[in-house]
Amino acid sequence: MGESNQAVFLGQINREAEEREAKQKAGKLGLGYVDLAKFPPDFDVLKLVSREIAQEGKLFPLKKVGEVLSLAVINPEAPSTLEALEKLKEKKYELQLFVCSNFGWEQAMSWYDSELMQKEIVRKKTELKEKSNQNLTSKLKDLSELEGKIANMQAESALGEIELAAISTKASDIHFQPVENGVTLRFRVDGILHNVLHLEKEVAHKIVTRIKYEAGVQSNIADVPQDGHLSFQVNERKIDLRVSTLPTPFGESIEMRVLDASRAIKTFTELGFSAGIQKKLTVALQDKNGLILVTGPTGSGKTTTLYSMLATLNNPEKKIVTLEDPIEYQLEGISQSQVNEDKKYNFETGLKSLLRHDPDVVLVGEVRTPETARLAAEAALTGHIVLSSLHTNSAVGVVSRLRNLGLENYNIAPTVNAVFAQRLVRKICPSCNEEVNLPQDDKFKKALDRLMQVFPDLKIPTKVKKAKGCEKCSDTGYMGRTAICEAFLLNDEVRKMILEQKSEIDILQFLKEQHQFLTLFEDGVLKVLQNETTLDELLRVTN
Numbered sequence: 001m002g003e004s005n006q007a008v009f010l011g012q013i014n015r016e017a018e019e020r021e022a023k024q025k026a027g028k029l030g031l032g033y034v035d036l037a038k039f040p041p042d043f044d045v046l047k048l049v050s051r052e053i054a055q056e057g058k059l060f061p062l063k064k065v066g067e068v069l070s071l072a073v074i075n076p077e078a079p080s081t082l083e084a085l086e087k088l089k090e091k092k093y094e095l096q097l098f099v100c101s102n103f104g105w106e107q108a109m110s111w112y113d114s115e116l117m118q119k120e121i122v123r124k125k126t127e128l129k130e131k132s133n134q135n136l137t138s139k140l141k142d143l144s145e146l147e148g149k150i151a152n153m154q155a156e157s158a159l160g161e162i163e164l165a166a167i168s169t170k171a172s173d174i175h176f177q178p179v180e181n182g183v184t185l186r187f188r189v190d191g192i193l194h195n196v197l198h199l200e201k202e203v204a205h206k207i208v209t210r211i212k213y214e215a216g217v218q219s220n221i222a223d224v225p226q227d228g229h230l231s232f233q234v235n236e237r238k239i240d241l242r243v244s245t246l247p248t249p250f251g252e253s254i255e256m257r258v259l260d261a262s263r264a265i266k267t268f269t270e271l272g273f274s275a276g277i278q279k280k281l282t283v284a285l286q287d288k289n290g291l292i293l294v295t296g297p298t299g300s301g302k303t304t305t306l307y308s309m310l311a312t313l314n315n316p317e318k319k320i321v322t323l324e325d326p327i328e329y330q331l332e333g334i335s336q337s338q339v340n341e342d343k344k345y346n347f348e349t350g351l352k353s354l355l356r357h358d359p360d361v362v363l364v365g366e367v368r369t370p371e372t373a374r375l376a377a378e379a380a381l382t383g384h385i386v387l388s389s390l391h392t393n394s395a396v397g398v399v400s401r402l403r404n405l406g407l408e409n410y411n412i413a414p415t416v417n418a419v420f421a422q423r424l425v426r427k428i429c430p431s432c433n434e435e436v437n438l439p440q441d442d443k444f445k446k447a448l449d450r451l452m453q454v455f456p457d458l459k460i461p462t463k464v465k466k467a468k469g470c471e472k473c474s475d476t477g478y479m480g481r482t483a484i485c486e487a488f489l490l491n492d493e494v495r496k497m498i499l500e501q502k503s504e505i506d507i508l509q510f511l512k513e514q515h516q517f518l519t520l521f522e523d524g525v526l527k528v529l530q531n532e533t534t535l536d537e538l539l540r541v542t543n
Helices: 005-027 050-057 081-091 102-111 116-137 147-150 155-168 200-213 275-285 302-314 347-359 370-381 395-406 408-417 441-453 494-501 504-513 521-527 535-542
Strands: 061-067 068-073 094-099 171-177 180-187 192-199 226-234 238-247 251-261 290-295 322-324 333-338 361-364 386-392 418-426 433-437 463-467 479-487
Touching: 005 094, 005 102, 050 061, 050 081, 050 102, 050 322, 061 081, 061 102, 068 081, 068 102, 081 094, 081 535, 147 155, 147 192, 147 200, 155 171, 155 180, 155 226, 155 251, 171 200, 180 200, 180 479, 192 200, 200 226, 200 238, 200 251, 275 418, 275 479, 290 302, 290 370, 290 395, 302 322, 302 361, 302 386, 302 418, 322 347, 333 347, 347 361, 347 370, 361 370, 370 386, 370 408, 370 463, 386 395, 395 408, 395 418, 395 504, 408 418, 408 494, 418 521, 418 535, 441 521, 479 521, 479 535, 494 504, 521 535
Parallel strands: 068 094, 290 386, 290 418, 322 333, 322 361, 361 386
Antiparallel strands: 061 068, 171 180, 171 251, 180 192, 226 238, 238 251, 418 479, 433 463
16 A cells, blocks of 8 residues: 555544544433535525634534534534534524534534635625515506516516516416416415406417416416416526316316525514414424424415425534425435325325335325324334324314314324414514504404403513505505414323313313413414504404
């Protein structure tokens, strides 16, 4: 063996020994371990910690989820490291530590001076400038102007205009709804459908044909439902459109769900969850096994919440696998799989396969059938964290729903750890609102009385906000949405009640008596008092 080859060989042995030593140190300290030489840098996170602090504290930033900043450190007990960690805590970060080797840290520090880092900074600045220009130049003041433009365009260009208009208004869905004399184009914004314009039959037919072509479905078939998807890019943002067709007497109805990856992952605070709900989420996600369920109707934000849970759990120490229908957003570091009914790959067969991949965390998009419920419960009992969604009207309704799906009480009680039932309410427009006296609605007053029992120090205002309407919010009085939620963690008493076949009413009464549970409406009233939404909006959603 030549001298250079021998040096390389010895260096490799030394490095492997150093990594083993770091891994052993992590185990003794009860911390995670990371091999920085194999961990790709996140340039956005790299900019949160200066090179000086990283150098002084012998640490390296890994990722940031919400306010939790993950760091690799050589020795978490070293005085210089502790001093650097205090500086970061002053910036209001919650710190999560992983032990790394000295070799890995030195390798990672080179990213601070890399050409890629400099290019990333330039790229981000350019992207922000382009996004600003996009907002100014392509966002139409009056979407009805599209009607005249589209009539004289090629189908591809017309579809592009509609897609850009949908993105500019932050629409979640695009609807082509056939009527007797053409097609009505509608956007769903903040959960409410708005008529945008009318398309003549000939123009609509050309656009629908183009959609079907780009979505990869049969253009010559119009009498059976079809599903497909298409994608396009806006300023380096990939936008996916999930397309569904449905035959009607006046032609094909098209629904396009807008999936914008740049808006996919949000913190629990950004989603609008109260401090009490966030505390329950944190506690639930710390469990080593068990079933965590998010419930609500279609369009209530269940998938977004589940993705936020995955982002919180995602770290190098855990293997996370998902089974979805469809995969709405790609998540780095997570193995995602999409069901395919045509190939008999569904939630049941898929879940069986997933569990053979030694996961720590499993996401099952939805519990729909008795077999999926049984497999999810078994996975939760055998050492896995299982996240999923379920269609129920309330949090306690999960118990009855699982019973209806065939699970016995002795299966439900030990497996379900937490339930979160949620809805989305529109936030009041900050540019146009007016103050009104506190509502005299009986339901509101009853909720107010309970809130004062649960929170004795709660300050009740004499006035709340009412929606008005202006140009900025398209005269709706609202802009954006926030979550309201009711949630409970299953303790020994609740598990005992389930085993004793207690009803939803009994369980709900017990939860209320413990002062640990607010209903959806009561959580919403808190947001009315905080001027985030209005009673009218709350009643619309909860009724």
